[in-house]
Amino acid sequence: MSALVQIRDLSVLYRGRGRRADKLALDGVSVSLGAGETLGLVGESGSGKSTLGNCVLGLVQPTHGTITFDGRDITHRTARERRALSTQVQAVFQDPYSSFNPHRTIEQTVGETLDSLPRMSRAERRARIVAMLERVGLDQSALTKFPAQFSGGQRQRIAIARALLPDPRLVVCDELVSALDLSVQAQVLNLLLELQRERGVAYLFITHDLAVVRHMSTRVAVLQHGQLVEEGTSAEVTEHPTQPYTRRLVAASLDADADLQRVRRATRKAVADSTRTSMGGGAGSDVALLGAFEQQAVAEATAQPTPRASIVSGALIQAKGGASTIETLVALRAAILEMASRTSATMTPPDLLTRLEGARADLCRAVIADGRTSEFLDLLRQLAAAIEDGDRVQARMIVNFLDSVEGDVSSVAHDRPETGSYKSRS
Known part of the structure; x- marks a missing residue:
């Protein structure tokens, strides 16, 4: 026509x-x-x-x-x-x-x-x-x-x-x-x-x-x-x-969602703080930076009319064969940021992208070293389900737990969101 x-x-x-x-x-x-x-x-x-x-x-x-x-x-x-x-x-x-x-x-x-x-x-x-x-x-x-x-x-x-x-x-x-x-x-x-x-x-x-x-x-x-x-x-x-x-x-586009505005400001502050401490080679600042980006990705995804949790679900399906490798876990975690255009790889400056990739690799090595690969995959399934349901609070709790894996595993285990509260839809 x-x-x-x-x-x-x-x-x-x-x-x-x-x-x-x-x-x-x-x-x-x-x-x-x-x-x-x-x-x-x-x-x-x-x-x-x-x-x-x-x-x-x-x-x-x-x-x-x-x-x-x-x-x-x-x-x-x-x-x-x-x-x-x-x-x-x-x-x-x-x-x-x-x-x-x-x-x-x-x-x-x-x-x-x-x-x-x-x-x-x-x-x-x-x-x-x-x-x-x-x-x-x-x-x-x-x-x-x-x-x-x-x-x-x-x-x-x-x-x-x-x-x-x-x-x-x-x-x-x-x-x-x-x-x-x-x-x-x-x-x-x-x-x-x-x-x-x-x-x-x-x-x-x-x-x-x-x-x-x-x-x-x-x-x-x-x-x-x-x-x-x-x-x-x-x-x-x-x-x-x-x-x-x-x-x-x-x-630069604005949004009327007050919580989303707060998360975006927190990400900008994390970028500024991370830039100031990067000269000292602080790996911890890069992990905090990744956490801020992931929190924003979750908030952006749940704010969309049609949440894009399918990106994480699709990555989980593709990862079944090699879910125990560093590369696979890094790719799974990278899928979190791809749920939102503002946090995707195409929207992130190269220098920040390199630091985010490094932080992801460090965290995924810690997951494998602690023998928690299956728990990590289960949390990602729960994250996808929470986003599909538009449950921003639960999704951000799960991201918080993902970010804490580098610390004392025994101390954060009690703070973990209830397993089974969401079922995998992948």
Whole structure:
């Protein structure tokens, strides 16, 4: 099936004025978007995300390249042709208030997008507007009110109602939740997903927030300085980024989970402490560093909508033949960090990765020397089961015990989580 939107080799050059130099906002970008899909455009400020969206909307004329919509070239449409296309392509912007006429009622504002449709009676028009407002969580009393009488979240719902009223096939969403509180963000995003399932609308979703992209997008395109640096499915790009720039974006993304924030701060502190003591050759600091990374991996894994304990379970299945070797135990323990993109090998700087690998090897030698290989494997099975159940507390207790194996074995045995409280699912 052909794509709904095809963007090929798109370039935009903003001409400088006076002493200002020209700026290449987009440089040969090619992406596509299928019907009913969401393409997330991600990048820092100035990366070209909004420029690309504005090109699709006809607000910016590209210097080079083509944009096709449903097989038709819309790159250089006239104003009249664009108005006709507005029933198929709509937009929701970051600040809905700036796109509203403060002197017009909500009925007049929302009804603007019906002007290009076949003429309908006043009663039909009002009934359609009321139905759409109710769908986004507002009632008929909003019709006679003005934009200033609503909160930011309510105004964004009104903007969504206005955009979806003519049943468009594509909506360009430009940072539409970045100015909202976290709780309101979640409500608006879930509303967009519900409306997408009901109406089959496609979203070009522009944002700098990777957590939002992960929640909303079918596919993700990453822009840096106007160039496309990475593209793939949402899971591929956010969990297994291949480019250093994307990895930095993933590492910098925020989360509303307070416990997860604490764990991430603890990891950063462990990295800083370990760096200060590394000159003294402290193996203990490397073990503490590994413990912090593993605690973060567990917290990240249990915070995901679909916990990725299958990575540990799969490693356990593969390890059955040679579970008594150092190499196998090291690989099993390495699987813990691979459950979360932020702690994976691809996201870890080479110097830290070397130290983590050394700490893993030391701990696994201690496991074999103490004759505790079977206990170690049993704990990993319990860890996988706890993560699959979303039990972050139990999972972190198990990781604590794994980290304590280098110490006095007899003193930590009493602190071990109850064996059998979770059964292996591998």
